[in-house]
Amino acid sequence: MINHLIVGPLLLPLLMGTLIVLNANHPVARHRILGLSSCLAILVMTGILLFQSAGGPIQTYAIGDWPTPFGIVMVLDRLSAMMLFITALLAFLCLAYAARGTDRQGKNFHALFQFQLMGINGAFLTGDLFNLFVFFEIMLLSSYGLVLHGGGGRRTRAGMHYVILNLVGSSIFLLGVGILYGLLGTLNMADLAVRMSQAPAENAALLQAAGLILFAVFALKAALLPLCFWLPDAYGFTSAPVAALFAVMTKVGVYVILRVYCLIFSDFAGVGAGLLNTWLLPAALITLAAGAAGVAGSRDLGRITAWLVIVSVGTLLAVIGTFQREAIAAAIVYLPHTTLMTAGMFLVADLIQRQRPDAGSGLVPDRPVGQPTLLGLLFLTAAVAIAGLPPLSGFFAKVMMLMMVKDSAGAPWIWGMVLGGGLITLTALGRAGSVIFWKLLPGNGPKTTPEKVRDPVPVYGLADLFPAAALLAISPLLVLFGSMITEFAFAAADHVINPVHYIEAVLGPDRSLPLLLSSGGE
Amino acid sequence: MEWLVSACFGVMIACGVYLVLRARTFPVILGLTLISYAINLFLFLTGRLHTNLPDIISENQTRYADPLPQALVLTAIVIGFAMIAFVVVLSLRALGELETDHVDGKQEKPPHD
Numbered sequence: 001m002i003n004h005l006i007v008g009p010l011l012l013p014l015l016m017g018t019l020i021v022l023n024a025n026h027p028v029a030r031h032r033i034l035g036l037s038s039c040l041a042i043l044v045m046t047g048i049l050l051f052q053s054a055g056g057p058i059q060t061y062a063i064g065d066w067p068t069p070f071g072i073v074m075v076l077d078r079l080s081a082m083m084l085f086i087t088a089l090l091a092f093l094c095l096a097y098a099a100r101g102t103d104r105q106g107k108n109f110h111a112l113f114q115f116q117l118m119g120i121n122g123a124f125l126t127g128d129l130f131n132l133f134v135f136f137e138i139m140l141l142s143s144y145g146l147v148l149h150g151g152g153g154r155r156t157r158a159g160m161h162y163v164i165l166n167l168v169g170s171s172i173f174l175l176g177v178g179i180l181y182g183l184l185g186t187l188n189m190a191d192l193a194v195r196m197s198q199a200p201a202e203n204a205a206l207l208q209a210a211g212l213i214l215f216a217v218f219a220l221k222a223a224l225l226p227l228c229f230w231l232p233d234a235y236g237f238t239s240a241p242v243a244a245l246f247a248v249m250t251k252v253g254v255y256v257i258l259r260v261y262c263l264i265f266s267d268f269a270g271v272g273a274g275l276l277n278t279w280l281l282p283a284a285l286i287t288l289a290a291g292a293a294g295v296a297g298s299r300d301l302g303r304i305t306a307w308l309v310i311v312s313v314g315t316l317l318a319v320i321g322t323f324q325r326e327a328i329a330a331a332i333v334y335l336p337h338t339t340l341m342t343a344g345m346f347l348v349a350d351l352i353q354r355q356r357p358d359a360g361s362g363l364v365p366d367r368p369v370g371q372p373t374l375l376g377l378l379f380l381t382a383a384v385a386i387a388g389l390p391p392l393s394g395f396f397a398k399v400m401m402l403m404m405v406k407d408s409a410g411a412p413w414i415w416g417m418v419l420g421g422g423l424i425t426l427t428a429l430g431r432a433g434s435v436i437f438w439k440l441l442p443g444n445g446p447k448t449t450p451e452k453v454r455d456p457v458p459v460y461g462l463a464d465l466f467p468a469a470a471l472l473a474i475s476p477l478l479v480l481f482g483s484m485i486t487e488f489a490f491a492a493a494d495h496v497i498n499p500v501h502y503i504e505a506v507l508g509p510d511r512s513l514p515l516l517l518s519s520g521g522e
Numbered sequence: 523m524e525w526l527v528s529a530c531f532g533v534m535i536a537c538g539v540y541l542v543l544r545a546r547t548f549p550v551i552l553g554l555t556l557i558s559y560a561i562n563l564f565l566f567l568t569g570r571l572h573t574n575l576p577d578i579i580s581e582n583q584t585r586y587a588d589p590l591p592q593a594l595v596l597t598a599i600v601i602g603f604a605m606i607a608f609v610v611v612l613s614l615r616a617l618g619e620l621e622t623d624h625v626d627g628k629q630e631k632p633p634h635d
Contacts, residue, residue: 137601156616157627171561182568
């Protein structure tokens with residue numbers, strides 16, 4: 001039986017986004033209701049999908065019921081179901097935060113937000129390399145709008161770099177896709193995997209080149225080192241709920257790297273086998289180091305958080321770079337934690353910034369924030385979770401990652417870098433917290449600033465604090481349900497690391513046979 | 523023929539890369555346009571170069587032009603067009619807000635004075 005729910009996370013935001021565009025001249029309250037109800041519905045749908053996929057096989061949805069590999073196919077395995085659920089959860093909370101005022105700073109915020117969701121969900125669901133490109137473009141085009149939302153010189157400048165880099169990236173993506181199609185004659189990912197395993201040796205160089213060209217694009221999306229410098233400005237200067245949602249955008253890059261290089265360029269892929277094994281680990285470790293340096297060197301809480309996104313990508317890809325089942329399972333446990341916590345930190349940084357009219361999120365002494373206990377507790381929770389201290393989820397996820405990679409050749413490097421990165425994160429966040437909450441200017445503010453008419457410092461009620469608090473509250477939940485999540489992660493890693501499951505689900509048992517034979521023969 | 527087409531592709535990419543590496547928004551946009559044209563040409567070529575092949579199935583034909591690259595290139599053209607339109611608007615806005623067409627938004631000092 002076809003499970004029509006699979007296309008729900010694509011169709012609903014498309015429908016709602018269009019509806020919001022049609023209501024563009026209506027008050028923003030209507031947009032909020034439409035947007036939030038759409039996010040809530042997606043959350044419920046992805047929750048059901050996650051539950052289904054946790055116990056069931058890989059599900060596919062052939063659009064228009066065209067036979068694969070000729071038609072467009074959506075594939076839902078455990079990993080993509082989990083990514084969908086994280087995205088939906090994050091999107092709902094970010095939108096709830098944005099509905100407290102960010103969405104009034106410019107037009108069409110809610111419509112762009114829905115299209116953004118559609119693009120992200122599509123990238124997680126698609127089983128086709130060209131549709132991956134299309135969904136990337138939907139995601140990027142809406143993200144351009146969201147990055148620039150609210151305007152201002154800094155956002156425009158950061159947005160300019162972001163847009164140009166990604167346009168070049170899209171062209172390079174098409175180049176890689178074109179080479180693969182030209183040589184293998186298909187774009188369906190499962191079919192690509194089968195044909196890659198049978199490709200003649202004379203095409204080896206071109207196929208590997210295509211694989212690495214695609215890696216360059218995914219590395220740009222995930223922000224791996226030489227391609228990560230757009231991120232701190234773009235994420236650090238944009239509005240907080242957008243930056244928080246974008247915490248999952250780099251994870252799209254991570255997801256696609258995991259998907260493509262464990263499927264099309266898996267160990268059974270003949271001439272393309274193990275293409276990334278030598279590249280990913282060093283690139284990720286250098287990224288981690290660069291991210292840690294950025295965290296240590298930033299003088300602004302928003303930018304520190306942006307660099308933390310790079311640290312988190314480096315950590316994830318370093319662990320994934322070992323391409324072992326256990327390590328990938330550990331990375332799958334770490335992924336929801338790191339995505340949601342960095343997103344939470346973006347929101348906390350914004351809450352702090354709005355109560356410090358002079359210094360903003362900059363790490364310079366200012367008058368005390370309006371609600372120091374509340375914000376201090378939120379900041380402390382986020383910092384403890386991100387730095388990986390017990391008793392929150394960061395600690396357990398990191399311990400699991402370190403234990404799972406300990407037998408691999410790169411283990412000393414991963415251990416050293418992850419622990420060192422954690423230490424630097426801890427120091428930087430500790431310093432940030434003490435400057436913001438303890439290094440205060442007395443009384444009525446700095447004498448150097450002329451007495452100007454200040455906006456009254458906002459006092460946060462429950463509705464303002466709810467999104468950030470809810471994101472941070474997920475961390476103890478991840479610990480409480482740890483054994484369930486670990487079990488799920490191992491099951492998900494099973495499906496990811498062994499391409500035969502995926503190919504069998506998409507193309508049927510006959511087509512996956514050659515891959516099985518070739519893997520058995522080696 | 524193949525030599526000519528691949529030379530075309532190479533020259534267009536080279537010019538595009540050169541222009542994208544300029545620091546002003548107008549040449550950058552021209553460069554992006556050139557690169558996207560070249561990539562569209564490349565996608566079209568992945569169906570191989572043929573002449574006089576039918577695109578509709580008929581009984582007395584055994585070889586056909588590959589329809590998929592044509593579909594791909596159509597999608598790529600549409601998306602590329604939208605993206606270029608967006609970046610044009612963005613750079614106009616950057617020109618207005620930052621008062622310079624430098625991609626880093628910094629006004630370079632004039633050579634004299």
